[in-house]
Amino acid sequence: MPDRTQAMTDGLTTQQVQEARARHGWNELPEGKPPSPIAVFLRQFKSLLILILALAAVIAFALGELIDALAIGLVLLLNAVLGFVQEWRAETALRALKAMLAPMAVVRRDGQEMRLPAREIVPDDVVILQTGDAIPADMDLLTGEGVQADEAALTGESVPVTKTPLGEGDDGRLLAGTSLVAGRAEGRVTAIGADTSFGHVAKLTASVGEKQSNLQQRLAQLAEQIAVAAIGIAVLVIGVGILVGRPVFDMFMTGLSLAVALVPEGLPAVATITLALGAAAMARQKALARRLQAIESLGAASVICTDKTGTLTENQMTVTQVHTAEGLYEVTGAGYDPTGHIAQDGHKRRAGDDPLLAQVLETALICNHASLARAGDGWQMIGTPTEGALVTLAYKGWAPACPADDRLAEVPFTSDRKRMSVLARTGDGAVLHVKGAPEAVLEHCSEVMTASGPRPMTPADKDGLTKAYGDMARTGLRVLALACRTAAQGDTEETGLTFLALLGLIDPPRPEIASALKAARSAGIRTIMITGDSPLTARAIADRIGFDDGDVLEGRDLDDMSDTALQERLRQPAHFARTRPEHKLRIVAALQAGGQIVAMTGDGVNDAPALKRADIGVAMGIRGTDVSKSAADLVLLDDNYATIVTAIREGRRQFDNLRKFVLYLMSSNAGEVVAIVANLALGGPLIFLATQILWMNLITDGVTAVALGVEKSEQNQMERPPRRPDAPVLNRRGFRTIASFGLYTGAASLWLFYHTLPLGVELARTTAFTGMVVFEKVSVFAFRSLQQPCSRIGWLSNRFLIIAFSLSLSMQVLAVYWGPLQALLQTVGLGPQQWGQIALAALPLIVLPEGLKFIRSRKGVHGAGHS
Secondary structure: OOOHHHHHHOOEOHHHHHHHHHHHOOOOOOOOOOOOHHHHHHHHHOOHHHHHHHHHHHHHHHOOOHHHHHHHHHHHHHHHHHHHHHHHHHHHHHHHHHHOOOOEEEEEEOOEEEEEEHHHOOOOOEEEEOOOOEOOOEEEEEEEEEEEEEOHHHHOOOOOEEEOOOOOOOOOEEOOOOEEEEEEEEEEEEEOHHHOHHHHHHHHHHOOOOOOOHHHHHHHHHHHHHHHHHHHHHHHHHHHHHHOOOOHHHHHHHHHHHHHHHOOOOHHHHHHHHHHHHHHHHHHOOEEEOOOOHHHHHHOOOEEEEOOOOOOEOOOOEEEEEEEOOEEEEEOOOOOOOOOOEEEOOEEEOHHHOHHHHHHHHHHHHOOOOEEEEEOOEEEEEOOHHHHHHHHHHHHOOOOOOOHHHEEEEEOOOOOOOEEEEEEEEOOEEEEEEEEOHHHHHOOEEEEEEOOEEEEOOHHHHHHHHHHHHHHHHOOOEEEEEEEEEEOOOOOOOOOEEEEEEEEEEOOEOOOHHHHHHHHHHOOOEEEEEOOOOHHHHHHHHHHHOOOOOEEEEHHHHHOOOHHHHHHHOOOOEEEEOOOHHHHHHHHHHHHHOOOOEEEEEOOHHHHHHHHHOOEEEEEOOOOOHHHHHHOOEEEOOOOHHHHHHHHHHHHHHHHHHHHHHHHHHHHHHHHHHHHHHHHHHOOOOOOOHHHHHHHHHHHHHHHHHHHOOOOOOOOOOOOOOOOOOOOOOOHHHHHHHHHHHHHHHHHHHHHHHHHHHHOHHHHHHHHHHHHHHHHHHHHHHHOOOOOOHHHHOOOOOHHHHHHHHHHHHHHHHHHHOHHHHHHHOOOOOOHHHHHHHHHHHOHHHHHHHHHHHHHHHHOOOOOOOO
């Protein structure tokens, strides 16, 4: 190790830097090799449903059905391309976000200060930091005055931590991933990259395995159901065929063909298209889905575990109260925008017309290192959040600026003294301005400032101010006291002070949080706040934004709980304060063990492990760290909590539409299977040819189902509880629906076939084929809503569906009358009588479902189980 004295003066030499880099490498977190485009493309084929379709394509090819095999292959390719495009775009966008600002650092080497990329730092480097700088590595503080670090990204604690040089206090370490919000410091690097505190949390995140989304689980379950049904149909057909005397080999081939026909070829493509359209819609709403299933999974969430700082709150300290010995001032506005005002008894007050307020604001400005500046359409604060709040307060009261050269001396804040003093020139003399913890300031005050000047402080004054301090603290405000006294040049003794005011500060809730939480609550979604802040602050924020009432537990309470006890405790309302990363992981895991689908929001490094463990991790795009974004499934580009509610609504819409078109596709295929099996049992000619089955399943059903997938949200979508985690895409009611439609459309096609058969097999087959297409097109209106009739949601409200419906019927007309398609599909032209019979048979598919849904809606029968 280089000599420490040398390091403090000259820093490392070039040779020492090379040797250190050879031993320790670069100052960056190890990253897994980014997925190649080929890997992202290939992972689109991992679904069991995709594998079933691939098997279907192989069987079709083996049976000599080359057109069927080619068509299924095209569907698989389309599905993979759509999934690849969305996921690759998300990965590229996140890499662009990460590369927007390459971190830099100032170090001293070979006796000279130089600015270089932070990744080039090595252990024992001397790093020089100014207010506002990011801390690029773990380091020991060598020198510095008034140094404070914002460690919220690591600890969740919103109040800056005071740092003192090694040997002068308990906290002389600066941690990577945090930032310097006050003072100037020099530090010696002790750890870089993965060896830092930041890196340890990243390792904890990496230890959490990859998860499967709820949608992936449900689609896998559906694939299993389809596989069982397909095998069952194949066995049934083979058995029936043998019983009626058909050749065994022919029946074996027919059974396999029907099993292939039962698989909804368009389902993966339709599901992917719907999810891609939803992801595109959410991107316009400032939510970037890193996986297509992310938004749908959020729609299934039953619990949202949310960080407080920067997520529920603005992460901008704001003075809301000024309490003097003569009264209370209320302060409007939030954050560092100085356009609010100070009022007393309903009247606006300014420094120019209120001497007492003027003295308060002067001390607030002088005892301060922060500054405000215009930045585009807003304001930028440089300094600690607390001092920035005091500058903003002074601006709201129109206090005059204090020249920097008026400051004569400073006694910095320390954790022992809990106060800071600045001696400033005033006219021919000087004034000592003091700010700090109320108890640390009041004990040195002998006077109280009034509008007419100072007067002696009485015991009643001190009792009243102490009570006011307690009342403010109990409401969750952070309280500072201001005092001053006339002093001589060089006199910084903090005695005989004149008390000025108590200032109440809070990190205000985001303005949209209350309404967003209300919407989540009406949707049956529970929200749990998990923060590194104090329980008092957590309770105050919970009360301000309208959280459900519940106890605030501390991280140490979790240390004393078993996993079983924690699961039981989480059945009741609760919020958590003073938590560590492992606490968040335990909370998420306990909720998941209780059968909940958990969403976790956060922006700090400390949130990353829980973000990755949760069913859906939601990171903040602006305030979020790279580690949190990489661990998340969804990135909010505007850090707006209300966007989460929008995503929940979008996710529920996607799953509802997924269920609708699954029911629709399976009902359509069921009708075809019923017609084919029944016709086989009756011993008649083939009712549908293979190319006709493919035409129905892929060309017509697929187009209509895609349009069904963009159906708008239903009115009560955010007024019903989340679906159960184990709720299948198809439940018993869904299978009854499929059976009902399948039996009717199959029977109706058989009726058309045998009613027309005396006129010729080709005409009968064309009539049954066209009838089945029309039945499938008409029945789509029954699936637009599983609860409300079309008369309520609007027959023409989904223009894409109307276009698809018209296009599909037009294509079927071409299939019947256009020569090339007649040759391909082996159809003949239909007459008015056949069209009339088809229309008559299709009518019940509109009238009966609409009537039943109308009656149900009038009786108030609503719910998610109408499938």
